Amino acid sequence: MLRAGAGLGAAAALTPGLAACAGGQNADPRASGDVELAFWTHDEAYADFFEVSAEIAERASDFRYRLRLSxxxxxxxxxxxxxxxIAGRGTPDVAGFEIGAFPRLLRGVLAEELLTDLSGDLGDAADDLLPSRTAPFSRDGRLYALDSDAPLVVYYYRESEFERLGIPTDLATWEELAEAGTRAHERHGVSLGAVPVGSEAGVNTQGFEMLLLQRGGRFFDEDGALAIESPEAEEVLGFLAEGLRTGFLSSVAGLLHPPMQAALKSGAVLGQWMATWYRIYGLEPNVPEQAGQWRIRPLPAFRSGGVRTSFTGGTGFGVTRGKENTLAGVELVKAAYLTPSEQVRRFRDLGYLPTRRSVYEDPELLAIPDEFCGGQPTFEVYRDLIDEAPSIHLSADKSTLDTVLSGYLLQAYHGDISPREALARTAEDFRGQTRNSRD
Known part of the structure; x- marks a missing residue:
């Protein structure tokens, strides 16, 4: 019932009483003293990071922090x-909302009733925060969470194998790389990328969305309306389908799944477009023996337009409003995600890119060699790309789109239907399934 409520009927059922429930009768927030914050996250590494950030928050405020992790x-x-x-108790004080799950809070006024608007707490960071990373967690001029990362999509390639097989590493366009990859597959049985085609709908659509955003398309527009029927979407879907047909691209269950790990280990897949965190969670733990062989570069451009990068992923940290610890929670999130030195530490310790534009000029970050990437100063690549990064706009119906689109993507990849037909059927089914929620 709760999952359904968060998706369809809950907006009407929960308001206007949700805010009072969330905060324990809209308690007066304390302004100083010892606080124990209920801190919720899907990744314990965030808790470790915030424990250190709490020391900065204590110096900048009159609070003394203890985090209670869930x-x-x-x-x-x-x-x-x-x-x-709904129960009126036990809500988090601070919580990290992964970008794929956050859209559920965009139903009706759930975010407005549950979360603090942080837009008035940004101070000198207001004009420095990347708009492309505040957009996913904003609605109607309110900012409900601060993103933990600016996960730029780059092209990872195994340089040693590219050189051994005579594959150029500096091809400017996807079309050129596809031609080289087709020849490499015919001669050596290798692929230069992989496309998710497994049972997880969101994983399947992610692989498509990254290149769609790069090309200038999107799933939803700024108002949350479906925007999947576009020339850009048709072009990208056709490109992926053709890549699978020629062997330039390989099909896998998911980019973090065992078949992909096996393909990387065996050398069957030698490259991949993916977010900056892929090295930490996808490559380094699964092919440690290939350390020093990999490099990153900007994405090849599409000949018909677009940019050289994209985005995927992110986690926004928000503060439950109307609680005794609300002000303390806001001060903690500000210290962790607005302080320039903490933005530097976040990249150094966790590999997550800064969300303040000015930090991309930090000499410490620019000088860090990435040993897994052969000592390459990878931050230089990120700095070169950050101003091209597209914005992601979310919708409360994102999970519905993932389910519908995934099936049609697979049909288009198999050649059963054309890209245009796949997108048209997606739009028709999506609107049919979400008509009641919009009404």
Whole structure:
């Protein structure tokens, strides 16, 4: 019931009483003293990071912090937050909402009732925060969470194998890389990228969305309306389908799944477009023996237009409003995600890119060699790309789109239907399934 409530009927059922429930009768927030914050996350590494940030928050405020950690899966965390708000107790003070799960809070006025608007707490960071990373967690001029990362999509390639097989590493366009990759597959049986085609709908659509955003398309526009039927979407879907047909691209269950790990280990897949965190969670733990062989570069451009990068992923940290610890929570999130030195530490310790534009000029970050990438100063690549990064706009119906689109993507990849037909059927089914929620 709670999952359904968060998706369809809950907006009407929960308001206007949700805010009072969430905060324990809209308690007066304390302005100083010892606080124990209920801190919810899907990744314990965030808790470790915030423990250090709490020291900065203590110096900048009159609070003294203790964090009480609760860990849950990204989807379960949102479900539990809404359930506890309904119950009127046990809500988090600070919570990290993964970008794939956050859209559930965009139904009706759920975010407005549950979360603090942080837009008035940005100070000198207001004009420095990347708009492309505030957009996913904003609605109607309100900012409900601060993103933990600016996960630029780059092209990872195994340089040693590219050189051995005579594959150029500096091809400017996807079309050129596809031609080289087709020849490499015919001669050596290798692929230069992989496309997710497994049972997880969101994983399948992610691989498509990254290149769609790069090309200038999107799933949803700024108002949350479906924007999937576009020339850009048709072009990208056709490109992926053709790449699978020629062997330039390989099909895998998911980019973090065992078949992909096996393909990387065996050398069957020698490159991949993916977010900056892929090295940490996808490459380094699964092919440690290939350390020093990999490099990153900007994405090849599409000949017909677009940019050289994209985005995927992110986690926004928000503060439950109307609680005794609300002000303390706001000060903690500000210290962790607005302080320039903490933005530097976040990249150094966790590999997450800064969300303040000025930090991309930090000499310490620019000088860091990435040993897994052969000592390459990878931050130089990120600095070169950050101003091209597209914005992601979310919708409360994102999970519905993932389910519908995934099936049609697979049909288009198999050649059963054309890209245009796949997108048209997606739009028709999506509108049919979401008509009641919009009404």
């Amino acid at each position: 860990r849950a899966g990204a989807e379960d965390l949102v479900t539990k937050a809404i359930a506890q708000a």
